[in-house]
Amino acid sequence: MALIRKRRLTDQQQRRIAKQQKNRQEEFDADFDIEGLVVQHYGRQLEVQVCSLPKQELQPQQPENSNNNHLNSESEVFWRPIVLGEIWRCHTRTNLDSLVTGDRVTWQADPNTGLGVITAIHPRTSLLSRPDRYHKLKPVAANVSLIVIVFAPMPEPSAMLIDRYLVACHDADIQPLLVLNKADLLQSNQLQSDSVESEPTLQLLKQYQNLGYDTCISQSEADEDSPYHPKHLLEKFTGQTVVFVGQSGVGKSSLINTIIPDAAQKTNIISENSALGQHTTTSTRLIQFNENSAIIDSPGIREFGLWHLSKDAILSGFPEFVDYYGQCQFRNCTHQNEKNCALQLAAEEDKVDQRRLDSLIRLLNESSESEKI
Numbered sequence: 001m002a003l004i005r006k007r008r009l010t011d012q013q014q015r016r017i018a019k020q021q022k023n024r025q026e027e028f029d030a031d032f033d034i035e036g037l038v039v040q041h042y043g044r045q046l047e048v049q050v051c052s053l054p055k056q057e058l059q060p061q062q063p064e065n066s067n068n069n070h071l072n073s074e075s076e077v078f079w080r081p082i083v084l085g086e087i088w089r090c091h092t093r094t095n096l097d098s099l100v101t102g103d104r105v106t107w108q109a110d111p112n113t114g115l116g117v118i119t120a121i122h123p124r125t126s127l128l129s130r131p132d133r134y135h136k137l138k139p140v141a142a143n144v145s146l147i148v149i150v151f152a153p154m155p156e157p158s159a160m161l162i163d164r165y166l167v168a169c170h171d172a173d174i175q176p177l178l179v180l181n182k183a184d185l186l187q188s189n190q191l192q193s194d195s196v197e198s199e200p201t202l203q204l205l206k207q208y209q210n211l212g213y214d215t216c217i218s219q220s221e222a223d224e225d226s227p228y229h230p231k232h233l234l235e236k237f238t239g240q241t242v243v244f245v246g247q248s249g250v251g252k253s254s255l256i257n258t259i260i261p262d263a264a265q266k267t268n269i270i271s272e273n274s275a276l277g278q279h280t281t282t283s284t285r286l287i288q289f290n291e292n293s294a295i296i297d298s299p300g301i302r303e304f305g306l307w308h309l310s311k312d313a314i315l316s317g318f319p320e321f322v323d324y325y326g327q328c329q330f331r332n333c334t335h336q337n338e339k340n341c342a343l344q345l346a347a348e349e350d351k352v353d354q355r356r357l358d359s360l361i362r363l364l365n366e367s368s369e370s371e372k373i
């Protein structure tokens with residue numbers, strides 16, 4: 001009897017000891033954690049920015065015979081100090097979801113190898129995806145908070161494309177900003193006056209303004225004192241992670257280069273540090289500016305919103321029509337030729353814009369066509 005009791009006691013003790021050890025191990029590990037931001041991603045390797053430092057007393061100490069960042073002679077040991085803002089090559093623990101540019105992560109740095117390991121991913125506020133070549137959706141950028149939809153008088157804007165982008169923004173729950181670029185191609189008297197009738201691009205901008213969307217006029221290469229200088233966009237970018245979308249040739253790259261003059265240079269720095277640098281120009285990269293703002297640039301995201309959108313996403317992506325849904329005479333109304341269509345009636349009475357309604361119908365038709373395939 002006594003023996004059995006003793007053995008039970010020992011089991012309990014062992015469990016307790018094991019638990020204490022595990023707790024201690026976890027505490028110990030967490031003390032080395034660093035906060036990070038994924039700034040670039042290729043294959044299995046990621047570039048992660050140092051956003052916090054390990055607790056002071058636990059900072060790994062640099063050995064005396066070591067050399068920062070490179071090996072000078074055989075007697076010296078490689079050592080990379082952990083410095084705020086610097087970028088480290090990292091890999092991830094295998095059990096983590098696939099990470100993308102813009103992800104906030106917890107990671108640990110190994111100064112002896114100059115490499116890091118990502119141990120946890122923070123919840124995302126948004127996630128942009130695009131289809132890969134097999135039409136499977138692939139995440140490309142996380143935590144984007146503002147999508148800048150750029151259009152210009154030349155190339156001639158497609159209002160329907162802008163509507164598509166807006167639906168996609170609504171679907172991804174990301175704030176849009178409409179930017180009419182190349183202000184120099186608008187006639188100056190039309191910009192000054194309130195009358196915009198004769199200038200279709202200004203008219204379009206006004207339409208979106210009336211719907212409550214945030215808008216702005218800019219000119220990529222304007223004089224410093226011009227009201228259209230891209231620096232005025234910066235106020236709207238404070239604290240945001242921004243993505244630029246829009247037709248080819250509207251001036252997205254020119255705008256980014258004016259806002260962040262050293263953008264190309266920043267990319268080169270990353271490329272130099274990376275054996276896979278040749279992929280830099282085609283991969284998604286995050287460039288920081290003004291301390292707390294960032295731009296995510298990616299050839300894939302530029303086409304954001306061009307792929308399939310669900311019927312529900314399209315319907316709710318036109319917020320001005322939402323009150324009319326369900327008010328048509330026929331439950332399955334296509335809002336085209338039916339009698340007593342609440343949407344067509346609202347357009348006739350100028351309560352909603354006929355052009356936007358046409359856009360909605362075209363997008364819905366497109367969506368059902370692609371569903372049939």
Ligand SMILES: Nc1nc2c(ncn2[C@@H]2O[C@H](COP(=O)(O)OP(=O)(O)OP(=O)(O)O)[C@@H](O)[C@H]2O)c(=O)[nH]1
Binds near residue numbers: 182185220255
């Ligand atoms: N007149 C005028 N031309 C501009 C302005 N901004 C850009 N451009 C010109 O428009 C052309 C296209 O500019 P980009 O910045 O390459 O356009 P993009 O939108 O990045 O094009 P993609 O890279 O194809 O997506 C270039 O020849 C620019 O010089 C502007 O404000 N006014």
Ligand SMILES: [Zn+2]
Binds near residue numbers: 335343344
């Ligand atoms: Zn209807």
